[in-house]
Amino acid sequence: MIEFRHVTYSVSSGEAEEPTTEYGRLRRAVEAARHKQGFGRRGRKFILDDVSFEVPENSIACIMGVSGTGKTTLLRLMAGLLQPDSGEIWIDGHNIVGLKEREMMEIRREMGFVFQYGALFDSLSVAENVGFGLEQQRRPKSEIAEIVTARLREVGLAEESVHRKLPSEISGGMRKRVAMARALATAPKIVLYDEPTSGLDPVMARVIDDLIVNLRERAGTTNVVVSHHLTSILRISNLVIMLHGGQIVAQGTPDEVRQIDSPVVQQFLEGRADGPITVA
Ligand SMILES: Nc1ncnc2c1ncn2[C@@H]1O[C@H](COP(=O)(O)OP(=O)(O)OP(=O)(O)O)[C@@H](O)[C@H]1O
Ligand SMILES: [Mg+2]
Numbered sequence: 001m002i003e004f005r006h007v008t009y010s011v012s013s014g015e016a017e018e019p020t021t022e023y024g025r026l027r028r029a030v031e032a033a034r035h036k037q038g039f040g041r042r043g044r045k046f047i048l049d050d051v052s053f054e055v056p057e058n059s060i061a062c063i064m065g066v067s068g069t070g071k072t073t074l075l076r077l078m079a080g081l082l083q084p085d086s087g088e089i090w091i092d093g094h095n096i097v098g099l100k101e102r103e104m105m106e107i108r109r110e111m112g113f114v115f116q117y118g119a120l121f122d123s124l125s126v127a128e129n130v131g132f133g134l135e136q137q138r139r140p141k142s143e144i145a146e147i148v149t150a151r152l153r154e155v156g157l158a159e160e161s162v163h164r165k166l167p168s169e170i171s172g173g174m175r176k177r178v179a180m181a182r183a184l185a186t187a188p189k190i191v192l193y194d195e196p197t198s199g200l201d202p203v204m205a206r207v208i209d210d211l212i213v214n215l216r217e218r219a220g221t222t223n224v225v226v227s228h229h230l231t232s233i234l235r236i237s238n239l240v241i242m243l244h245g246g247q248i249v250a251q252g253t254p255d256e257v258r259q260i261d262s263p264v265v266q267q268f269l270e271g272r273a274d275g276p277i278t279v280a
Pocket of ligand 1: 021
């Protein structure tokens with residue numbers, strides 16, 4: 001089980017990191033032009049403000065929300081890659097806030113990550129990328145080869161010539177699938193996915209969705225999926241969490257969330273440009 005208890009995460013307005021998306025950069029420029037937009041209490045920007053939720057074991061929780069609302073930040077906190085200002089983050093019975101890196105590594109060993117932009121090792125082949133975690137565990141070569149082949153086949157990359165290619169030699173959608181195969185190679189109990197289907201064609205997006213669902217059923221994984229794809233969110237999740245303005249504005253089963261009578265939630269669900277969600 002994963003639980004956030006009153007988690008707050010802020011950054012000083014001075015140290016604001018370079019946005020990672022084109023949209024983020026555009027928004028940052030607009031913010032800069034307006035000076036202090038979005039920066040509150042004592043010059044700090046609250047990315048997450050008193051966020052609490054629970055992801056039960058063996059479930060698929062989808063985090064949705066507009067760009068720049070803190071979804072990736074939330075996953076990074078969950079992976080212990082960032083420390084919150086306050087609050088507790090419980091992973092399988094351990095509060096990971098303030099844990100030493102060595103202890104965090106132990107917990108991370110049970111986790112798989114699919115990063116937002118694939119984030120593969122550029123100098124390693126597709127097969128080496130997928131086998132990376134297994135190599136670290138010093139598993140026998142033949143076993144690694146077997147697992148790598150099986151995982152790549154599951155994500156629709158059975159062709160051997162692809163296994164020898166470098167990440168720069170394959171398409172963005174393929175890189176995404178390699179990232180997925182890599183995350184699953186070590187058979188993690190918890191899998192965190194940051195937009196696993198964005199940039200994929202609808203057929204491949206469906207393949208990835210089905211894989212997430214199958215994995216939960218077959219291996220009993222606990223999954224947190226950040227996604228913009230509404231149809232996929234509503235199809236695969238047991239729990240939907242919508243973030244907006246640093247807070248959770250909706251939380252429940254897909255059916256429950258659909259019924260929530262909030263302008264922000266309805267605008268997002270209907271994908272309308274007019275409403276309380278604005279671009280800047
Ligand atoms: N280390 C940091 N320092 C300063 N600002 C940060 C830092 N990390 C993230 N941010 C800011 O926090 C906000 C949330 O970022 P995050 O990447 O979590 O958004 P997101 O919901 O994943 O967006 P997207 O859908 O575009 O991926 C953004 O405004 C970003 O600029
Ligand atoms: Mg993100």
